[in-house]
Amino acid sequence: MNFINDLLKIIGDFIAGIIQSILGFSPFLADLVTMGLAAVILCTFAALSFMGLTYVERKVVARIQDRVGPNQAGPFGLLQPIADGIKMFTKEDTTPATADRWVYNLAPLVIAIFALTTYAVLPFAPGVVGTNLNVGVFYIIAIGSGSIVAIIMAGWGSNNKYALLGAFRTVAQLVGYEVPMLLNVLPVVMLTGSMSLIDIVNRQTTLDGNPGIPFIVFFPLSALIFLISGIAETARSPFDLLEAESEIVAGFHVEYSGMKFALFFLGEYVNALAVAFVFSTLFLGGYAGPILPPYVWLLLKAAAVFFVFMWLRGTLPRIRVDQMHNMNWKFFVPVSILHLVVVMALMKLFVTSPAAAQANGGILVTPIVQAAILFTASALVLIGSLAIAARRARIMRLQEEALVAQRRAENIAAVSA
Amino acid sequence: MRTDFAFVGVMLVTAALLMGVALVAAALLRPKKPNKAKLETYECGMETVGDTWVQFRVQYYILALVFVLFDIEAILLFPIAVAFNSLTFFAVANAILFIVVLLIALLYAWRKGALDWE
Numbered sequence: 212m213n214f215i216n217d218l219l220k221i222i223g224d225f226i227a228g229i230i231q232s233i234l235g236f237s238p239f240l241a242d243l244v245t246m247g248l249a250a251v252i253l254c255t256f257a258a259l260s261f262m263g264l265t266y267v268e269r270k271v272v273a274r275i276q277d278r279v280g281p282n283q284a285g286p287f288g289l290l291q292p293i294a295d296g297i298k299m300f301t302k303e304d305t306t307p308a309t310a311d312r313w314v315y316n317l318a319p320l321v322i323a324i325f326a327l328t329t330y331a332v333l334p335f336a337p338g339v340v341g342t343n344l345n346v347g348v349f350y351i352i353a354i355g356s357g358s359i360v361a362i363i364m365a366g367w368g369s370n371n372k373y374a375l376l377g378a379f380r381t382v383a384q385l386v387g388y389e390v391p392m393l394l395n396v397l398p399v400v401m402l403t404g405s406m407s408l409i410d411i412v413n414r415q416t417t418l419d420g421n422p423g424i425p426f427i428v429f430f431p432l433s434a435l436i437f438l439i440s441g442i443a444e445t446a447r448s449p450f451d452l453l454e455a456e457s458e459i460v461a462g463f464h465v466e467y468s469g470m471k472f473a474l475f476f477l478g479e480y481v482n483a484l485a486v487a488f489v490f491s492t493l494f495l496g497g498y499a500g501p502i503l504p505p506y507v508w509l510l511l512k513a514a515a516v517f518f519v520f521m522w523l524r525g526t527l528p529r530i531r532v533d534q535m536h537n538m539n540w541k542f543f544v545p546v547s548i549l550h551l552v553v554v555m556a557l558m559k560l561f562v563t564s565p566a567a568a569q570a571n572g573g574i575l576v577t578p579i580v581q582a583a584i585l586f587t588a589s590a591l592v593l594i595g596s597l598a599i600a601a602r603r604a605r606i607m608r609l610q611e612e613a614l615v616a617q618r619r620a621e622n623i624a625a626v627s628a
Numbered sequence: 629m630r631t632d633f634a635f636v637g638v639m640l641v642t643a644a645l646l647m648g649v650a651l652v653a654a655a656l657l658r659p660k661k662p663n664k665a666k667l668e669t670y671e672c673g674m675e676t677v678g679d680t681w682v683q684f685r686v687q688y689y690i691l692a693l694v695f696v697l698f699d700i701e702a703i704l705l706f707p708i709a710v711a712f713n714s715l716t717f718f719a720v721a722n723a724i725l726f727i728v729v730l731l732i733a734l735l736y737a738w739r740k741g742a743l744d745w746e
Contacts, residue, residue: 246635247638247642249638250638250639250643251642251646254639254643254646258646299654300653300654300657300658301658301659303659303661304654304655304658304660305662306667307667307669308667308669309669319647320644320647320651324640324643324647327643327646327647328636328639328640328643330639331635331639341639342631342632342633342635343632344632344633344636345632350636369669370669370680371670371671371676371680372671372676372680373671375680375681379688382688382692383687383691383692386691386695387691387695389699390695390698390699390702393699393702394698394702397705397706397709400709400710401709401712401713404711404712405710406709406710460670465670466670469654469658470650470651470653470654470655471651474650532745533745536691536743536745540691540734540738540743541743544698544734545731545734545735548731548734549731551727552724552728552731555712555720555723555724555727556724559712559715559717559720567714570714570716572717573717
């Protein structure tokens with residue numbers, strides 16, 4: 212049982228041991244080769260999952276929309292990603308004569324690099340992690356905003372009006388949705404007392420006297436807003452305003468084709484999968500789970516989250532620009548701040564460790580009770596804010612209806628007079 | 629600590645190499661027959677009129693300014709979050725006061741119409 216649970220770690224240690232014995236004369240070189248191999252494995256994992264996901268997503272969205280999806284290349288269309296790959300490699304690639312060449316050609320590389328580098332801190336199983344940074348959460352958000360730079364480079368470098376419009380929308384959208392994302396990671400970091408993803412996962416297990424409750428139970432509001440802003444951050448439907456076909460053709464990548472386009476596509480999918488992994492790690496307990504091996508648990512959770520992404524893509528229409536901004540700045544940000552204040556006060560008021568209770572005061576409660584209190588508070592803030600938003604929307608709708616009725620009455624009066 | 633971040637560097641280099649290889653391989657494999665019409669900027673078949681790199685909407689700038697406000701807030705809040713368990717009531721009250729001041733700033737920007745998109 213232990214062998215299967217620690218399979219990835221055992222293989223990793225085995226390979227590291229071989230490298231140590233070959234390059235034992237130079238610890239520096241051995242370290243470098245080990246790290247390089249780990250990096251290659253992570254990049255390959257991300258690139259392969261991108262190939263798989265394009266197929267799965269097309270199939271799932273097709274099913275949701277009552278279509279069949281790819282079914283020509285191989286059994287059930289399983290070879291579709293390979294056919295796509297061959298096409299991408301052999302497709303002629305044009306650079307617009309007026310483009311800014313350096314910026315134009317570097318943009319796809321930059322987006323792919325930043326997307327792949329996110330995987331450096333994801334813990335797949337105990338001891339199986341690229342590197343356990345003590346600023347893990349911060350690192351993910353910082354690297355995640357690297358794709359904004361790449362998209363601006365693409366939009367600006369193409370010297371195309373649609374591309375530039377798409378890039379401008381990106382600045383406003385991706386930059387805006389980073390704020391609720393940051394604000395909703397904070398409660399998790401506060402409860403854990405660390406930004407390391409491994410510490411965050413351990414806090415959700417039964418290790419060290421923790422209750423073994425995933426953070427989605429502690430902060431349902433944070434989980435919900437983090438998930439939605441994650442979708443907006445990766446610019447997936449319904450937030451794919453920066454490539455809205457109906458308005459600005461394909462947005463920032465309208466001038467790209469062939470391998471460069473494929474790299475943009477890769478960046479998008481790898482980022483979306485990274486958000487699914489991060490959400491599972493932060494709010495669903497990461498690799499922690501009974502019976503099955505840890506890496507299977509993480510993959511299952513990430514797959515479930517990614518299925519929600521595909522589900523939303525298959526069912527929701529694209530939202531308007533003003534709706535997107537209003538939702539972020541007038542709903543997510545104020546509600547997140549309010550939630551943060553409430554949660555901070557409650558976490559200081561009801562503490563679980565006797566030492567903290569003695570040093571700083573506060574009421575000593577068991578972890579389960581603390582979880583119950585935080586859940587109630589978070590859910591109340593969520594329900595209350597939704598109720599207020601619904602009320603405001605109703606008032607606005609009634610006003611608009613009254614205006615329409617008044618205009619109609621005026622028109623009738625004008626016609627009859 | 630040093631080796632922790634060394635891996636990030638290795639990862640950056642590896643990703644750049646792998647993706648660079650893909651780009652170079654594609655450049656070697658694909659046909660290359662450019663002509664004048666192919667290299668035109670795409671605009672639904674029309675010839676483009678005027679310069680692309682012109683002034684943009686000021687609204688984007690205002691939203692970016694509001695974003696900077698909150699990004700800096702986040703940078704200041706993360707250390708508080710990491711040290712949260714050892715903070716006293718007084719310190720937490722201060723942090724909450726700081727957040728509330730920013731909430732007021734957001735409401736002010738909202739009232740001034742900085743967040744409206746028309």
